[in-house]
Amino acid sequence: MAEKLKVLKGTKDILPQDIDMWHFLEEKANEVFSKYGFKEIRTPIIEVTELFSRGVGDTTDIVNKEMYTFEKSDRSITLRPENTAGVVRSYIENNMSRLSSPVKLWYHGPMFRYERPQAGRQRQFHQVGVEMFGIKDPTADAEVILTAVNYLKALGLNDLDVEINSLGCPKCRNEFKDRLKEVLKPYLNELCEDCQNRYEKNPLRLLDCKVESCKEIFEKPEVQAVIKSDFICEECASHYTELKLYLEKMGVKYTENKLLVRGLDYYNRTVFEIKSNNLGSQNAVAGGGRYDNLVEQLGGEPTPAIGFAMGMERLISLLPQKTSKKLDAYVVSNFQTDAFVLTEELRSQGLEVEFDLTNKKFTKQLEKASKVAKYAIILGEDEILKHQVSIKNLEEGKQITVDRENCVKMLEL
Ligand code: HAM
DSSP, X not given: OOOOOOOOTTOOOOOGGGHXXXXXXXXXXXXXXXXXXXXXXXXXXXXXXXXXXXXXXXXXXXXXXXXXXXEETTEEEEEOSOSHHHXXXXXXXXXXXXXXXXXXXXXXXXXXXXXXXXTTBOSEEEEEEEEEESOOSHXXXXXXXXXXXXXXHHHTOOOOEEEEEEOOOHXXXXXXXXXXXXXXXXXXXXXOHHHHHHHHHOGGGGGGOOOHHHHHHHTSHHXXXXXXXXXXXXXXXXXXXXXHHHXXXXXXXXXXXXXXXXXXXXXXXXXXXXXXXXXXXXXXXXEEEEOTTHHHHTTSOOOOEEEEEEXXXXXXXXXXXXXXXXEEEEEEOSOHHHHHHHHHHHHHTTOOEEEOTTOOOHHHHHHHHHXXXXXXXXXXXXXXXXXXXXXXXXXXXXXXXXXXGGHHHHSOO
């Protein structure tokens, strides 16, 4: 026998028995996001590598360590590690700025990051998310967070923690970065290798480090004093205050987390994550924020924007399993041609129906019917002669015989 091949590490098949959950997430996304005026967009899974090095940022782990990149006809191409950069590219390329503002887009699909696989972390995973372009007011931040919260509610996920923070604008953030570097300078040699690299390139990301010895350094009073200081400028501070007021007005409970810095470079002002206590170490269900400079950075007109993405595998692991749906009916008959014709007739009337393609014994067919369908539709000699069918309710066991044209009407679906 030839050697069996296996799925790649960190990737998974989505099997038919699980597909109802995926459809549920996609249908609810369409339903909830449409209510908020978002329209679906589907962008390619492959993009030029430069989109991500310029968009997500070449100091991030995603760009430095995690991208699936290959060459084709002298072009460097990358499997998208996230979808904000791709949606921004499409917004610019398709001149969406001429549309009336705001432009609201949503998406779902596979993303690829070469990370160490563990519970809740895969190399191919799926995100569902939204991006809103054109509004700088904090109403947009509040509406996007509310969209996320209400999508989660529609899925049945009510008690998740919404964490928010403001990263300020490039100007006030640079001052903060300088102060942070200054206070951490004496400890530079004690920081982990990643933090030592980030110290110069992206000091804000230090705050996100999970290494215990680094966390201890960040707990030192002089470092805490810098972290806790209100470094953001007046304009950024009033944007943040207004956002909090809107969230309170809309009944969204949140906590402020000054250590929330996010792993992508494009953010300014508002950042947020939605977390669950039931997910172990990979506890973020959603992540998002404002990225007012990205459209311009990728060649478009300056355009404020904000969005979020959620990990679909993580959402599914929080939801109760759905049992797979049964067929509406299974036609049971030893008259195969008649069974075939009746099955097609019922399908044409919108029912999900199957019949036995191999003409097994009647009892075997009935057994199969009770496993896979809500009703057995029995077509014996008598029924065929009288142009009737017998309908057996497979849950209750009741059976009735009706004229064939009344069959669909008699099924209580
Ligand atoms: P992100 O925080 O990198 O943000 O990813 C968003 C969510 O995707 C995470 O909270 C998590 O649920 C899920 N996720 C990320 N990596 C993995 C993985 N390896 N395995 C399973 N799930 C994962 C972004 O991607 C931004 N584009 C979000 C955004 C949209 N910001 C503004 N607009």
